[in-house]
Structures are given as C-alpha cells and as structure tokens.
Amino acid sequence: MFKLVCVILLGLTGLSGGLSGAALLPPEADRKLAYEIYKEMIESQSGFTTGETTSIAKAVAERLKSAGFPESDIWVGGAKDTKYNVVVRYHGTGARKPILLLAHIDVVEAKREDWSTDPFQLIEKDGYFYGRGTSDDKAQAAVWIANLIRYKREGFAPDRDLIVALTADEEGGGPYNGVDWLLKNKRDLIEAEYALNEGGRGESVDEKRVANDVGLAEKTYADIRFEVHNKGGHSSRPVADNAIYHLAGALYRLSSFSFPMQLNEVTRAYFGQLAKIEKGAFSADLALVGEGSQEAMNRIAAQSPGMNSMLRTTCVATQLEGGHAPNALPQLAAANINCRILPDDTVESVLATLKKVVADENVSVTIKVDEGKAPASPMRPDIMKAFSQVTDSMWPGVITLPSMSTGASDGRYLRAAGIPTYGIQGFFLDRNDVRAHGRDERMGVESFYEGQTFLYELVKILSTPQP
Ligand SMILES: [Zn+2]
DSSP, X not given: OHHHHHHHHHTOOOOSSOOOXXXXXXXXXXXXXXXXXXXXXXXXXXXXXXXXXXXXXXXXXXXXXXXXXXXXXXXXXXXXXXXXXXXEEEOOOOSSOOEEEEEEOOBOOOOGXXXXXXXXXXXXXXXXXXXXXXXXXXXXXXXXHHHHHHHHHHXXXXXXXXXXXXXXXXXXXXXXXXXXXXXXXOHHHHOOSXXXXXXXXEEEETTEEEEEEEEEEEOEEEEEEEEEEOOOEETTSOOSOOHHHHHHHHHHHHHTOOOOOOOOHHHHHHHHHHTTTSOHHHHHHHHHHHTTOHHHHHHHHHHOHHHHHHHSOEEEEEEEEEOSOTTEEXXXXXXXXXXXXXXXXXXXXXXXXXXXXXXOTTSEEEXXXXXXXXXXXXXXXXXXXXXXXXXXXXXXXXXXXXXXESSOOTHHHHHHTTOOEEEOOOOEEEXXXXXXXXXXXXXXXXXXXXXXXXXXXXXXXXXSOOO
C-alpha cells in the first residue's frame, strides 16, 4: 500500500500556476522579517546544558503581539522558568483538525575556541549563515514565525488552525523537554491531526540540489550494559576467571556480529527513489536493494556506514569501565552498548539477541536506557502530493525522498502519542558536509529563504480545500 501510493504520487508534477525564478524567494519584507527573527534566535544562548530558551519564547511572543496576534492565542511556559516554550494559534475556519508546526529552540553546546566564528553571532559569509542552530533547528523555528505573520498580514484564511510550537530541550531530552511536557500538561494547546517538524531536509551534492527528504520514521535509541562482577584478589596470583577477560570476550564477539538486514516501507521507497539520482553500478545496486536483494544490501552496507545503519539495527560499544587498582584482580568490568533499533524491531528482541551473542553467563546484559518506540507515520496522500507539487515546482528534477532518520527527534513523542509527524524542511544542505552538532554549523543563505518559500507554500496547500 505504502509503496503503491508513493510511486503514484511521486509522478505528479507542478503547482497550478507554478513557481519560478524570483518566486523562489519570499518578498523582500518577509525575507527581512525571517532574517531578524533568525538572528535574534541564533544570538540567544540556548545551549542544552548551559543556556535557556525562555528569552526566545518571550521575544517571539512579543513579536507576535506587535504583529496583531491576540494575547489569548499566545502561550508561554514550560517545565521550569529557564526552559520555556511558546505556542501560538492562527485560527482557521475549523473545517478540519489543526496542523502543528514544530521546531526546537535549544541547541547543542558550542565553544568559541572550537569555531572559526563566534557560534552565538549570526555571521553571513561566502553565501552562508554561520552560527549554532543555523540548521538545527532555528531556521525552521524562525521561518514558522515569519510565515505565520505573513499569512496574517495577507489575510490568509486557512480551513484549519495552524499551531506553531517552539520548544525546549530536544537536544538530550530529559525532564524539561518541551514536547513531552506539553503532551503531558497542555495537550489541548498542541492537539493536531498531524505535525510538521525537523527530520527531513533537502540534499545537495556539489552545490546541486538533488533530493528533498520527507522524514516518516526514526530508529529507536537504547543503551544496553554488559557487566561482569568477580570476587577479585591479588594480581600477583592471577586466575583464569577474570572480569575484564569475560567482558573483552563478549565485546570481541559483538564486534564481529551484525544484525540481519531488512527493509521497511520507508526504506524500500528511499532506496528505490535514490537509485534515480545516483549513477552506474551504485545506482543499479540501490535499485536492487529497493527490490530486496540481500547481495546488493551487503555491497551497499559495506560501502557506506550511513546506508548500513538504514538497513539494520546496530549496537556498538561506546564506553568502558573496570578494575579498581593496578595491582588487584578486577571486581568489576562493564561496557555501554549503544543500539539504534529499526522501527520493526523491539528492544526486547535486541536484548535477547545480544545475550546469545555474548554467550557467557558471567556477563549480565541489561537495558539501561530505552527511549521508547514510536510508529512510522503513514504516507498520507495529501501531504505527499503537496510536498511533491511544491518540490517539483521550485526545483524541477529534484526527487521527493521518503526517509527514515537513524537519529531521533521530538517527533517520537508525538508519534507515540498518536500525532503522526513528518520531517519536512525544504532547507538544502550538502549531503557530505553535515555540520549540525559540530563546528562551524551553517545554512546556505539562498537555501534559508527558499526553505521559507517552500514551507509557506506547503502549509498553505495543506490548509486550503483541495479539488
Ligand atoms: Zn534538531
């Protein structure tokens, strides 16, 4: 069903009337507005551990009030006073359930000495905006607000409410995560038929736009602990039964184990579509992967860690601890194993598999962190059609690429709560130069404004009755 819908929809082209040339960019006044909001957000220190999001939430609320949004449609608050969120509702006719437009306003920490520029200044240089959060996720946050103000100014009358929520603590989750908190405490504020969020982006190769991703699923995060206890003793009289050796054996066996490769509806569509923009043997292999060929999966997985991670659940050793003195036999040896689990797998089945791989009763294998499973979002024809229409009109030749993220976003809370969530941005980034969370994070200037147009047009279609 999924595949069928995908194939049919991806063949559609063109908006009625179409967008072209100058229409790729928003009117100058709207570009200026988006820039101002973006700059204000980037220059507000909202690092996950050292910063706060409240300043941004309050500044956005003030801006909305000056743009004529009634105070009763704006809500600011959250789990604690440094971790506020802002939610605003733009009223439609109410013919359909609202759409939630989500972005997070916290960022990964960034140190001045690690960067070429000050990460908390928005610097425009060589056709890029530099700064922490320029791609993850303040571009989308700024654009949602700028577009909402534009709809209001233009008198746009959607057939459903549009809700923008800018939230705290996506990076690292924890007790102050805005989406989790809103679902538990203020669900009526964000209740929607579905949500649009980060988790899908445009992909460029050598400055050429090739694919616009729509994120439909995410892998699940889990940490598993291998732990060995031993009575220990004096290291001058060693015995074979050694905690470190037991652990080392388990890790060695893990290092040569791989979970079986499998496709789901999203990755099947992903590889099939990707084959269309790649070349030669690689393209032929991608097409074969889309058809389920194990040999082609082996070749593709061997070439690319990224594609390997889309084809299977992965578990890898990330941290070690053990021993208490240089001259004592170890009483403890332990390792953290980080797993990224396919939506069709469960943490329980992964645990059972790892116990078999470890094959040593001295090594206990337990779940330490299980971030919970969220179902993939259905490939709704209305969203896929609108997404392809706007993509085809703005960037002819760019494919619509259904994707599964191997990382996790706030979308998992919404999906688990029954609000399907779609990773949709329309900002294009170099596929081979992803800087989110790293140094010198950046966003192409043109890409930022084109994304503003993309999201403006897309949300407009999704909130207007279609023939
Ligand atoms: Zn993010």
